[in-house]
Amino acid sequence: QQQVKQSPQSLIVQKGGISIINCAYENTAFDYFPWYQQFPGKGPALLIAIRPDVSEKKEGRFTISFNKSAKQFSLHIMDSQPGDSATYFCAASMETSGSRLTFGEGTQLTVNP
Amino acid sequence: NAGVTQTPKFRILKIGQSMTLQCTQDMNHNYMYWYRQDPGMGLKLIYYSVGAGITDKGEVPNGYNVSRSTTEDFPLRLELAAPSQTSVYFCASSYSMGSGGGGWEETQYFGPGTRLLVL
Numbered sequence: 001q002q003q004v005k006q007s008p009q010s011l012i013v014q015k016g017g018i019s020i021i022n023c024a025y026e027n028t029a030f031d032y033f034p035w036y037q038q039f040p041g042k043g044p045a046l047l048i049a050i051r052p053d054v055s056e057k058k059e060g061r062f063t064i065s066f067n068k069s070a071k072q073f074s075l076h077i078m079d080s081q082p083g084d085s086a087t088y089f090c091a092a093s094m095e096t097s098g099s100r101l102t103f104g105e106g107t108q109l110t111v112n113p
Numbered sequence: 114n115a116g117v118t119q120t121p122k123f124r125i126l127k128i129g130q131s132m133t134l135q136c137t138q139d140m141n142h143n144y145m146y147w148y149r150q151d152p153g154m155g156l157k158l159i160y161y162s163v164g165a166g167i168t169d170k171g172e173v174p175n176g177y178n179v180s181r182s183t184t185e186d187f188p189l190r191l192e193l194a195a196p197s198q199t200s201v202y203f204c205a206s207s208y209s210m211g212s213g214g215g216g217w218e219e220t221q222y223f224g225p226g227t228r229l230l231v232l
Contacts (some may be wrong), residue, residue, distance in 0.1 A: 034220075043223030045222075047221045099144050099207055100158060100161060100171065101221060103157075103160070104155055105153055105154060
């Protein structure tokens with residue numbers, strides 16, 4: 001059972017535009033929602049994360065928006081740059097699960113110059 | 114710190130062969146994980162460990178085995194390799210920390226991956 005669904009699968013954005021990636025989860029026990037960024041040939045790396053007690057978290061050009069009632073969260077990349085071209089994974093976990101992450105399917109972002 | 118290291122980087126196996134994927138971390142993390150990544154499928158947890166001597170199954174454990182004799186090492190064993198095990202394998206380690214408001218946060222640190230092709 002897929003507990004975290006991510007969309008779109010791929011996204012093409014022009015330099016300077018806004019990239020938006022969406023995720024929806026099923027398990028209301030999830031209490032930690034990170035986003036990981038993966039460049040080709042590399043392992044994923046934590047980009048930004050949020051807990052459900054806040055509706056938004058911003059770090060530089062990256063913002064997570066969280067809607068607890070809808071069980072959805074999204075990643076917004078402002079002023080997208082070619083260097084942001086990567087695969088992005090949303091994930092969810094709960095403290096009681098021994099820190100296991102459930103990942104979304106991933107979104108391949110391409111930012112054209 | 115080297116972080117999480119994995120060997121080999123790439124391997125071709127014949128059906129029925131076995132091999133061990135090595136993973137070492139030098140961050141003194143208690144938690145370690147093995148994932149496989151297939152195109153369009155995200156990362157699936159194979160096995161994880163919460164400390165030396167303690168392992169447990171993840172989402173897709175069939176065909177794999179693990180051991181954790183030390184904090185640093187978490188090898189993944191493939192017995193009787195099958196084409197369905199063609200994938201990229203990632204090892205990760207983590208620590209949990211309080212987020213200041215009474216909650217918790219966690220960062221998983223991933224290795225560079227091992228690309229495995231079973232023919």
